[in-house]
Amino acid sequence: MLVLIKNGRVIDPGNLDGIVDILIKDGKISEIKEHKSGVRGQGSRVGDQGSEVRIIDASGKIVTPGLIDMHVHLREPGHEYKETIKSGCLAAAHGGFTAICPMPNTNPVNDNGQITEYILNKAAIADTVRVYPVAAISKGLNGKSLCEYGELKEAGAIALSDDGNPVSNSQLMRRAMEYAKGFSMPIISHCEDLDLVANGVVNEGAVATSMGLAGIPNAAESTMIMRDIALYELTASHLHIAHVSTKESVLAIRNAKKRGVKVTAETAPHYFTLTEDTIKGYNTNAKMNPPLRSSQDREAILKGLADGIIDVIATDHAPHSYIEKEVEFDQAANGIIGLETSVSLSLKLVHDGVISLTGLVEKMSTNPAKILGLNIGIKTGRPADITIIDPDRSYKIDSSKFQSLSRNTPFNGWDMKGKAVLTMVGGKILFDEI
Amino acid sequence: MLFTKKDILDMESLSVDEINLILDTADRMKEISIRPIKKVPTLRGKTVVLFFYEPSTRTRISFDIAAKRLSADSLSIAASTSSIVKGETLADTARNLEAMNPDIIVLRHSSAGTSHLLAGLVKSSVINAGDGMHAHPTQALLDLMTVREKRGGISGLRIAIIGDISHSRVARSNIIGFTKMGAEVVITGPPTMIPKGIETLGASVSYNVDKAICNADVIMMLRIQKERQKSFLFPTEREYSKVYGLTKERVENARSNVLIMHPGPVNRGVEIAYEVVDGPYSIILDQVTNGVAVRMALLYLVSGGARNAGAD
Ligand SMILES: [Zn+2]
Ligand SMILES: [Zn+2]
Numbered sequence: 139m140l141v142l143i144k145n146g147r148v149i150d151p152g153n154l155d156g157i158v159d160i161l162i163k164d165g166k167i168s169e170i171k172e173h174k175s176g177v178r179g180q181g182s183r184v185g186d187q188g189s190e191v192r193i194i195d196a197s198g199k200i201v202t203p204g205l206i207d208m209h210v211h212l213r214e215p216g217h218e219y220k221e222t223i224k225s226g227c228l229a230a231a232h233g234g235f236t237a238i239c240p241m242p243n244t245n246p247v248n249d250n251g252q253i254t255e256y257i258l259n260k261a262a263i264a265d266t267v268r269v270y271p272v273a274a275i276s277k278g279l280n281g282k283s284l285c286e287y288g289e290l291k292e293a294g295a296i297a298l299s300d301d302g303n304p305v306s307n308s309q310l311m312r313r314a315m316e317y318a319k320g321f322s323m324p325i326i327s328h329c330e331d332l333d334l335v336a337n338g339v340v341n342e343g344a345v346a347t348s349m350g351l352a353g354i355p356n357a358a359e360s361t362m363i364m365r366d367i368a369l370y371e372l373t374a375s376h377l378h379i380a381h382v383s384t385k386e387s388v389l390a391i392r393n394a395k396k397r398g399v400k401v402t403a404e405t406a407p408h409y410f411t412l413t414e415d416t417i418k419g420y421n422t423n424a425k426m427n428p429p430l431r432s433s434q435d436r437e438a439i440l441k442g443l444a445d446g447i448i449d450v451i452a453t454d455h456a457p458h459s460y461i462e463k464e465v466e467f468d469q470a471a472n473g474i475i476g477l478e479t480s481v482s483l484s485l486k487l488v489h490d491g492v493i494s495l496t497g498l499v500e501k502m503s504t505n506p507a508k509i510l511g512l513n514i515g516i517k518t519g520r521p522a523d524i525t526i527i528d529p530d531r532s533y534k535i536d537s538s539k540f541q542s543l544s545r546n547t548p549f550n551g552w553d554m555k556g557k558a559v560l561t562m563v564g565g566k567i568l569f570d571e572i
Numbered sequence: 573m574l575f576t577k578k579d580i581l582d583m584e585s586l587s588v589d590e591i592n593l594i595l596d597t598a599d600r601m602k603e604i605s606i607r608p609i610k611k612v613p614t615l616r617g618k619t620v621v622l623f624f625y626e627p628s629t630r631t632r633i634s635f636d637i638a639a640k641r642l643s644a645d646s647l648s649i650a651a652s653t654s655s656i657v658k659g660e661t662l663a664d665t666a667r668n669l670e671a672m673n674p675d676i677i678v679l680r681h682s683s684a685g686t687s688h689l690l691a692g693l694v695k696s697s698v699i700n701a702g703d704g705m706h707a708h709p710t711q712a713l714l715d716l717m718t719v720r721e722k723r724g725g726i727s728g729l730r731i732a733i734i735g736d737i738s739h740s741r742v743a744r745s746n747i748i749g750f751t752k753m754g755a756e757v758v759i760t761g762p763p764t765m766i767p768k769g770i771e772t773l774g775a776s777v778s779y780n781v782d783k784a785i786c787n788a789d790v791i792m793m794l795r796i797q798k799e800r801q802k803s804f805l806f807p808t809e810r811e812y813s814k815v816y817g818l819t820k821e822r823v824e825n826a827r828s829n830v831l832i833m834h835p836g837p838v839n840r841g842v843e844i845a846y847e848v849v850d851g852p853y854s855i856i857l858d859q860v861t862n863g864v865a866v867r868m869a870l871l872y873l874v875s876g877g878a879r880n881a882g883a884d
Contacts, residue, residue, distance in 0.1 A: 336803065344769025350684035350706025350741055353768065420685030464663045466683035468704070 139190055141565060145173065146196025146526060150203050150516040151500045160201065162522040165565035170518060194560065194572060196526055202499045203514045204236025204523030204563065206506040207477060209301070209326070209380060209404060209452035212238075214260060215253070216245025221457035221543050223257060224264040226477070228541035229455070231568035233477040234558020236523040237268040238455075239510070242279070243302040249274035249285045251293035258294050266568050267561075268523070270296040270510060272326060275314045279303045284314060291321045296510050299326035301380060304362060306332060311366065315375040324376040324509055329362035329387070330428070339468045341414040341429045349420070351468065356435070359428055360386035367394045370401055378509055379403040381454050383428040385438030392447045402509050403442075404450035407476060407483035408548070410439045410492075416548055422463045422470035424548045426456065444492050449505045451498075453480045457544030475542050479549045485529055485556035495529070526560035526572060533557060575873040579691040579698040582707035583748040591753060595717050597869035598862065604641060605864055615644035618675040618875055622648040624701070625662075625681040630836060631701050631710075634860070635678050638867035644675075662686065663693055670694040675875060679703070684741075697874040699867075705739050711835055712745035714866040716753060718858050719790055722831055727754030732784040733775070734816060735794030735843055736765040736805070742835045743794060747775040760784040761794075761816060764805040781816055785826050792833045793818050793844045809842050818844045823853060831855050 141162040148158050154170070161169035212226035213219075221229075223240070230238045240257065242248035248257060254271050261269035273295035277283045279302065287298065298318055305311040305327070315325050335358045340346045342353025363379055367390060370377040382388060382405045391403050408426065413433045416424040424430055442448040456473025463470050484502060487493045493501070503525075507514045514523055537550040561569040573593055577585070586594070604612055620639040624632050632648060639646035662681075669677065676697045679687050684704030691698040702708040720726055731750050737743045737759050747757050751774035759770065760778045771777060778784045785791055796812055806812050813819075818832065832844075832853045840846050849856060 342768055344772040347767040347769045348744070348773055350704050350744060352705070420688050461661070464689075465661050466681070466689065467685045468683045 139192060141192045141194065141522070143194045143196050143201055143524065143526070146199045146201035148201045148516055149496055149499050151496050151504045154516055155496065160516065160524070162565045165522055167516060167518050167520050167522050170516065194526070196572070198528070198530070199559065199572070200495060200527040200529060201516070202525050202527065203503045203507070203516055204561070205234050205481070205502045205525045205558070206237040206239075206510070206512070207235045207453050207455065207480065208239045208450060208506040208510060209406075210238045210240055210455040210477065211243065211457065211473070212240040213457060214244065215256065219543070220459055223260040223269065224266070225541060225543045226455070226457075227261065227264045227266040227269065229475070229477040230267045231561045231563075232541045233479070234481045234525045234527065234561055234569075235267055235477060236525060236561060236563045237270060237512070238477070239270045239272050239296060241272050241299060241301040242274040247274050247279050248272070248295070249277050249279070251286070251289040254290055254293035254295045267563055270512070272297045272299050272301070274298065275300045275305055275325065276310060281305050281307050281310060284310070284317060287318055287321050287323060291323060295323070297324045297326050297378070299328065299380065301326065301328045304328050304330040304332060308365060308369065312369050312373060315369055315373040315377065319373065319375040322376070322511065324378050326378045326380050327362075327366045328380050329359050329366060331358045331362050334358035334361070339425065339429070340417055341431045343414065343432055345414045345417065349417070354429055356384035356386050356431065359384050360390055363387050363390045367391070367399060367401055371399060377401045381406050381409070381428060381452075382439065382442070382448060383409045383431050383435065385435045388438045388442040388447055392442070395447060402449045402505070403447070404452040405439050405443065405448050406452060406454045407480050408474060410436060410443060410487065411483050412436075412548065420467040421548065422465070422467055423474060423546050425467065425470050425472055426454070426474055427472040440487075440492050443487065443497075443501070449501065450509065451480065451484050451501045452506070453477055456546075457542055458546045459544055463546050474546050474548060475540070475544050476547075478540050478542060479535060479547060481527060481558045482535070482554040482556055483549070485527070486554070488529065489555060522562055522565040524562040525558055527556065528559045528572070529556040531555070531557050531559065577874065579687070580709055580870055580874060581687045581691060581698065581700050583709050583712050583745045583752065586709070588752060591713070591716065591749070594713055594866065594869050594873065595720060597873060598713070598717050598865040599721075601868035601872070602862065602865035604868070605861070610641050611643060612641065613643045614872060615639070615642040615875055618644040619673070620644045620646040620676045620678065620871060621669060621674045622646060622678045623669070623680070624648065625651040625679075625686075626702070628680050628702065630860075631680060634863045635701060635867050638864050638871055641864070642868055642871055644871065662689065666690050666693045670696060676871060699870055699874065702741055705741050706744065708741040708745045710863070710867055710870060711742050712749035713870070714859055714863040715746055715792070715833060715835075716749055717862045717866055718833070718855055719831060721858070721862070722855060723789070726750065729755040729789040730787060731755050731757045731790045731792060732788035733757060733759045733792045733794065734781060734784065734818065735761045736796055736800065737761055737770060737794070738765045738767040739797070739800070740794050744773060746792065747773045751775070758784050758788070762806050762812075765800075782822065782825065785822055787827065788830060789827060790831045790833060791818060791826065794835070795837065795839055796843045813842050817842065818848050820845055820847050820851075823848055823851065826853075833859060836860070
């Protein structure tokens, strides 16, 4: 069967921006043609060669290369009651993502080829979005010895990270960066100085003080980012900074980029949308690591996104059940789910004039693909991994309808403008609300 | 005025009028405590559960006596005997407790916000008897009562709170309570123990103990915990007591009618000198006495006391 996406504005940064029609055949983009007005509406018709053509009318919508969330936590193996690979993939599809990168902090940890293969097998059975596993930097995420990157790469791991735990030992981090270079695998660093964090659970400042909660200073993140940038300069490998949350972190990355250091960085929708005020009333659905910060930090993140210092928007999708969240605040698990709210929250940046639509596609598709070495884009011959976004669709976030098995989001009930309305992977439509 | 609060969770949520009503009620309750027969039938048939996840003999006994003087049935659950050790969450325990229809749950817990969590889960009234570093409203109310009793009012007084402000729910609740009632609060202690943004609660910060003491009407000392040395908050008890302790000499330099308070338990010879604890300015035992009265007042008011007053 053929699929024709018509009348949409196609944005593929550096390649295409305009109203063109995309013909998809056998899961691949077979033709990109000058838009011909005329045929409106959904449906099928008989194509030139006599085969049936499914027509998708994307009038008023944005057609982009498939969105990639390069930082998610699926809980399989180990905590399948929070999320399985399948439920996580479905959540991704419903959120407009065609590919996701699950972090290795499962149980057992993804620190060997067998676990990587297990994850990829489960993903193949789920047969939805593409899954590119991130494997551990150190055995068991314990920061003591290197994993076998050669085996992991061969099994299908795309990058390395001890996410959840920082790599505290600077020598191990240096060697990991150097060793990973041999396999062209980026190191994704969760930057956190555990001594400075101590028993902190929220951002250090007036809100923490008035709530009687132990604080985490900005320096717990920014000092480690500075260390990792220094190690990057020493090793010239490939460093990507996960979940940037503080203004000092943005400044450190800005300074590094200014002097030509090719480090890349991501932030998550909650850091550019919310501040520490969201935890008031001991809202455990606003508890994550790094914590929500001050409004000045949020401003710095927005500016970093606007001027390209922050390359990527990734969700750090972290499913937890109510068992981990309906508890004392300091004992509640860190993290919120993000796959099914990310596009809408990011579109708010576009509506607010922080980034352009092109900027959004760069941060959610083009840049993650570049960092991970994935060959995507709206070009003939490429797999038809495509997301269609309706930037004006108004709706209310309803977490009870999520595909994710978990409900830990601070955004439930929010009125949003704009969402992903169609997700296609390899020509197969996984989600259609167009 | 009617008291309509279901729960007593912190000092932020109490209005000036409500605080005055609580203190006035406590004054009347104190009178019961000095009668030969220290018991009234006011809360007969009511059940008060004292739910203590953190050991605190003093506060628990104070609540227990308060409940008994009002003829309520009180029972204590300590963390070691409750099911929390078996992996049941606080929410589970709360729902189980709720099923037995207690009227009031008094909660002490080492995690901030736990009373808020519990209050949202149960229909019973919840009284916060201290939650982590967050709040200890009954302590602040008994401190307000004691100062008001000694000075005839709160407004215009200058209160110096000295010690480990960071870890102190007593300091937080007193800063809010005293400033709400028109007093001025200055806090002082090692800079390692002054938390960021504490000014937003209404206190001013000074790093000079002598200056803070010399023009204070009330000096409130906080307990210093030896374990804080491990997180590098202060070097030794010896140095702490020299630099931040309330010595006889410091008291001599204070105002002639200064009041000295301490929420207890006291580390004699560390944050406060032996002779100061028992000295003429100390009102530490008045605090303990008034603690019972304030807790009686709160048990009475959250049970709808003022609403049912005619029926008693
Ligand atoms: Zn992380
Ligand atoms: Zn993460």
